[in-house]
């Protein structure tokens with residue numbers, strides 16, 4: 371049981387609702403149809419409340435790692451699959467090298483390293499090969515290294531026979547704008563092209579935000595007290611790709627009432643919370659939800 375009294379994993383699809391407003395095909399001959407419904411509790415990641423039988427993967431993208439040692443140590447070592455992506459291996463190496471030897475030794479090595487390897491030296495690759503990391507070359511230039519890494523992670527997942535409830539990508543929403551957008555595209559591709567098991571959700575964590583894709587349906591997002599009360603708390607609902615024709619929310623300072631979100635129309639950025647324990651979002655099309663990363667606990 372989490373602090374919010376929610377059982378189960380983040381992103382769990384909790385129930386099927388009957389809703390005559392829903393646009394999905396009718397399930398039965400009555401007026402009843404199926405609406406998918408998810409609940410999200412990010413403290414399972416940020417407060418290290420990952421329930422012990424929940425399995426997740428973690429991957430490091432090519433941005434400087436700014437998270438504190440205690441948080442990373444816990445999150446990284448408890449992952450079922452650890453992966454660094456191309457230049458992300460260099461970032462990982464730099465990150466752990468900054469700690470004293472005894473701290474470095476407590477960090478497990480990556481299980482997998484993938485990439486087209488245009489952002490990593492042979493020296494670093496060799497160093498990690500010698501440690502026993504599996505190196506996978508992914509030369510395809512029609513997909514990003516992040517997307518290809520998820521595909522490889524999924525192959526490995528099947529080989530070792532684990533089911534992952536989520537995958538955490540450590541990145542930054544800084545640096546190259548095209549890469550920030552490409553990372554969002556990866557979140558869409560995962561669902562569009564079924565790159566992962568349908569129950570596996572991908573989160574992108576930077577030093578100040580956590581973002582993921584909300585699929586059409588009903589979402590309940592638990593907001594930790596620390597975030598709710600924070601003066602600079604923020605959140606956003608961004609209709610990337612398609613116009614989101616109908617969005618209804620509760621728990622926000624600027625709520626939407628069956629409104630349309632689209633670029634050139636309304637895009638809900640710099641929104642914040644109204645103090646409620648949870649935000650609810652009902653959306654007809656996919657949206658990117660981002661929020662201030664709740665304070666990270668060291669243990």
Ligand SMILES: Cc1ncc(C[n+]2csc(CCOP(=O)(O)OP(=O)(O)O)c2C)c(N)n1
Pocket residue numbers: 456486488489510511512513514515516
């Ligand atoms: C229409 C189109 N535009 C651009 C590209 C080029 N492209 C898309 S993904 C990709 C690989 C990017 O690799 P990644 O390592 O993720 O990023 P890098 O640091 O090399 O830019 C490339 C080259 C393409 N294949 N098709």
Ligand SMILES: O=c1ccn([C@@H]2O[C@H](COP(=O)(O)O)[C@@H](O)[C@H]2O)c(=O)[nH]1
Pocket residue numbers: 431432433455456457458485486488489514515516517541542544545546549550553
């Ligand atoms: O500015 C950046 C650069 C990269 N990324 C992410 O990391 C992977 C690997 O990048 P390489 O440059 O190939 O080492 C890339 O696919 C992006 O997902 C980023 O987020 N921002």
